[in-house]
Amino acid sequence: MEKEVVLAVNYALNKGFxxxxxxxxxLEQVDIKELEHIIKQIVKEKSKQKLFLINQDDLEVFLGxxxxxxxxxxxxxxxxxxxxxxxxxxxxxxxxLFTSRFSKLxxxxxxxPEAKILKSISSVIxxxxxxxxxxxxxxxxxxxxxxxxxLTIDDPTGSIETIVFDKxxxxxxxxxxxDQLVMEKISFGKKGGFIVKDVIIPDxxxxxxxxxxxxAYAVFLSDLHIGSMYFMEKELNDFILWLSSPDPVARKxxxxxxxxxIVDGVGIYPNQDKELEFVDIREQLEKTIDLLKKIPxxxxxxxxxxxxxxxxxxxxQPAIPEFYNSDLWNQKNISMLGxxxxxxxxxxxxxxxxxxxxxxxxxxxxxxxxxxPAQVMxxxxxxxxxxxxxxxxxxxxxxxxxxxxxxxxxxxFHAGHVHVVDLDLxxxxxxxxxxxxxxxxxxxxxxxxxxxxxLAVIVNLKTFKVYTKDFTSKD
Ligand code: D5M
Ligand code: FE
Ligand code: ZN
Numbered sequence: 001m002e003k004e005v006v007l008a009v010n011y012a013l014n015k016g017f018x019x020x021x022x023x024x025x026x027l028e029q030v031d032i033k034e035l036e037h038i039i040k041q042i043v044k045e046k047s048k049q050k051l052f053l054i055n056q057d058d059l060e061v062f063l064g065x066x067x068x069x070x071x072x073x074x075x076x077x078x079x080x081x082x083x084x085x086x087x088x089x090x091x092x093x094x095x096x097l098f099t100s101r102f103s104k105l106x107x108x109x110x111x112x113p114e115a116k117i118l119k120s121i122s123s124v125i126x127x128x129x130x131x132x133x134x135x136x137x138x139x140x141x142x143x144x145x146x147x148x149x150x151l152t153i154d155d156p157t158g159s160i161e162t163i164v165f166d167k168x169x170x171x172x173x174x175x176x177x178x179d180q181l182v183m184e185k186i187s188f189g190k191k192g193g194f195i196v197k198d199v200i201i202p203d204x205x206x207x208x209x210x211x212x213x214x215x216a217y218a219v220f221l222s223d224l225h226i227g228s229m230y231f232m233e234k235e236l237n238d239f240i241l242w243l244s245s246p247d248p249v250a251r252k253x254x255x256x257x258x259x260x261x262i263v264d265g266v267g268i269y270p271n272q273d274k275e276l277e278f279v280d281i282r283e284q285l286e287k288t289i290d291l292l293k294k295i296p297x298x299x300x301x302x303x304x305x306x307x308x309x310x311x312x313x314x315x316x317q318p319a320i321p322e323f324y325n326s327d328l329w330n331q332k333n334i335s336m337l338g339x340x341x342x343x344x345x346x347x348x349x350x351x352x353x354x355x356x357x358x359x360x361x362x363x364x365x366x367x368x369x370x371x372x373p374a375q376v377m378x379x380x381x382x383x384x385x386x387x388x389x390x391x392x393x394x395x396x397x398x399x400x401x402x403x404x405x406x407x408x409x410x411x412x413f414h415a416g417h418v419h420v421v422d423l424d425l426x427x428x429x430x431x432x433x434x435x436x437x438x439x440x441x442x443x444x445x446x447x448x449x450x451x452x453x454x455l456a457v458i459v460n461l462k463t464f465k466v467y468t469k470d471f472t473s474k475d
Contacts, residue, residue, distance in 0.1 A: 004032040008039040012054060015043050022056040030063070038062060063246045071216045072346045073254040075300045077335065079342040081316035081403045093398025094390075099156060101385070101402040102138055105181035108202045108384050108407070109136060114183065122157035128188060132197060135160065136183040139176050149173045151196065153182055162186055162194040172199045174366050179390050180383040202384040207428035209411035212346035212461035218255035219243075220457040222354070222416025223436035225308065226291070227284030228264035229277050230439040235454040235471040240294045242471075249458065249467065255345050256299055259416045259434060260306025260354030262288055262320070268308050275441065281310050285325035292334060301334045304341050306354035306417060314397035315356065315387050315404060316340060340386055340403070342410060348461050351410035353380075355417030355433070356394045357387035364389065370449055373433040374424035377415055381406065381426060412459065419444070419451035423466055430464055432457055 001009075005028055012019055019027075030038060042058055088096055109115055114134045121135055137153035137160070144150075149164040151173055162184055164173045176182060176199070185198035225231050243250055263284035264276060278284045292301055305317045310324050319336040322329040329336055337343070340353035358376045362368050368376050380386055386404040387394050396404070412430045419436035436453040444451060454472035459465070 001028065002032060004035050008035045011036075011039050012043055015047065016052050017043060017046070018053045020053065020055040023054050023059050026056060026059045026063070030059075063248075070214060071252060071254060072212060072214045073216060073298070073300060074344070074346050075255070075302075075335070076344040077337065077341070078344050078349060078408075080319070080337045081341065082318040082338040084401065084403065085312075085316065085318050085338075085397070086400060088398045088400050090398070093400075096400045097396070097398050097402055098138065098390075100400060101179075101405060102156060102181065104402060104405040104407065105138075105202055105384060106136060108405075109181060109183055109200070112183070112200060114185070114200065118183070120157040121153070121155045121160045124186070124194070125158060125160060130188070132185050132187050134183060134185055136181060138179050139182050140179070142173060142176060142178065144170075144174075151176070151182070151184070151199075153184065160194060162196045163189070164196040164199075166196075169196060169199055175379065176201070177361055177379060177383050177385075177388045178364060180385055180388040201382055203382045204384070204406075204409045204427055204429065207409050207411075209428050209430070209464065210347045210349060211411075211464070212348055214346070215252055215460055215462045216254040216346055217249060217252045218257060218345055218348075218350075218459050218461055219253055220257050220259070220414050220432055220434040220459065221437070222259035222414075222434040223261040223306070223419055223438060223453075224258065224288070225261055225264040225436065225438035226288045227266075227276055227278040227281075228438055228441075229275050230441050231264065231277070232437045232439060232454055232472075234473070236291065236437045237294075239456050239469075239471045240291060242469075243299060244294075244296050249469075252460075253299055253458070255302065255461075256295060257302045257343075257350065257352060257414060257434075258304070259352045259414050260304055260339055261308040261416065261436075262303060262305070263309060264438075265308035265310065269443070281324060285310075285320075285328065289325060289327045289331075292328075292331070295333070297333050299333060301331075302337060302341075302343060302352070303328065303334060304337050304339045304352050304354065306339065307356050312397070314395040316397065316399070317354075342408065346461055348412060349408070349410045350412045350414055351406070352414045353386045355415035357389060358415070358418050360389040360392040360394050364392075370418050371420055372422055373415065373418045373420055374422040374431045377413055377431045377433065378424055378426045381409075381413060381429060381431070419449070419453060421452045421455050421457060421468060423457075430459070430466070432459075432466070 137155040141152040183200040421435035424431040
């Protein structure tokens with residue numbers, strides 16, 4: 001018997017305990033660095049219970065070798081665009097999309113008292129009044145000229161240019177995202193023009209999140225980029241092996257969420273083939289399923305697409321088509337869903353969105369940056385829209401229904417895309433960006449983007465406590 005095992009056994013014996021021979025067999029297999037801690041904890045717990053025999057069960061429960069069957073793993077799909085995608089065409093399609101966006105967001109803002117006295121833009125333009133008026137519309141343009149900010153907003157009746165003089169209101173105006181819904185309190189200027197006296201956005205109310213009744217954990221991942229030369233296979237594999245280990249946290253994991261850029265794809269950017277280990281999309285997906293199959297069956301895996309995955313590029317995206325890899329679709333514990341999607345994990349509502357729009361927003365909104373994606377996500381919650389800016393880099397499909405509107409406030413808002421782990425809590429909603437499993441690419445080095453790859457973001461669904469576990473080797 002190893003010296004450490006003898007010491008542990010003597011410790012228990014000196015405290016008046018007996019150790020069952022089956023328990024001893026397990027003790028002999030435990031990592032010797034952990035032994036002292038484990039035996040002390042078990043002695044402490046069992047002393048409280050006045051039970052002075054340490055048996056196999058005690059050790060299995062303590063080491064998490066025995067799964068806690070009480071842990072719930074209730075999974076539901078609350079909203080998946082995959083089956084709703086219609087692809088309306090051309091100008092008519094975009095008119096329909098924006099009409100849908102306007103009416104859905106107007107409904108969201110209608111719980112504000114001011115919404116009861118909203119005037120249409122055409123009626124405001126054609127009348128003159130000394131009273132303050134309220135209007136609302138989608139922000140089509142923001143211009144900063146000398147000391148003023150000009151906001152142009154559109155509703156289905158017309159378009160109006162409004163002027164912001166007030167310094168504080170100009171700061172709010174600077175944080176607005178193009179094509180988001182804005183409500184304005186305006187007055188008629190003495191020299192003409194419409195002066196903005198207040199800016200109101202849809203926003204989310206203070207939110208009391210749903211919690212899991214039992215201490216089940218979920219792991220949040222994204223941007224694996226399988227197939228890329230920079231994919232961190234060793235680190236992701238270590239993470240997957242850890243899921244089957246006796247680590248007490250690993251034993252409680254019931255869900256793994258993968259929020260887009262599962263594979264690196266083919267033909268996504270110029271000369272991508274020079275940076276690919278697998279140049280065939282099917283090979284990339286085969287590699288993916290080989291890895292995912294190593295995750296224990298009692299863990300539910302949710303896979304949603306990003307801009308590198310096969311299928312439609314424009315938002316909303318349907319699930320990665322079965323056509324490319326039927327194995328991914330045939331696993332009992334894998335759910336293939338679209339982007340964005342809302343799922344319920346033991347009652348906790350998680351909104352998953354890859355995060356393509358973050359690029360456009362960082363580029364056009366002062367004060368936001370790639371190293372703080374959670375702040376950008378906060379703006380999306382405030383705008384109640386996942387991808388407001390139209391006509392920039394993020395392609396939006398001309399759907400009749402704007403599925404990118406955040407109708408329902410989630411408990412957890414999960415995105416990826418920018419390869420940086422970041423967390424925030426906004427009005428009770430846990431915002432998290434799950435980083436990546438790809439080393440910094442030459443493109444990212446060139447533009448000065450510093451990713452934080454190889455971190456698993458783990459959330460206790462009962463307490464909402466967040467852990468990040470680093471799988472990058474330090475040697
Ligand atoms: O994107 C990862 C991040 O890097 C995301 O913020 C976009 C940016 N990125 C990566 N490649 C490009 C190119 N070619 N142009 C502009 N921005 C880029 P990912 O979706 O993982 O590629
Ligand atoms: Fe990515
Ligand atoms: Zn991406």
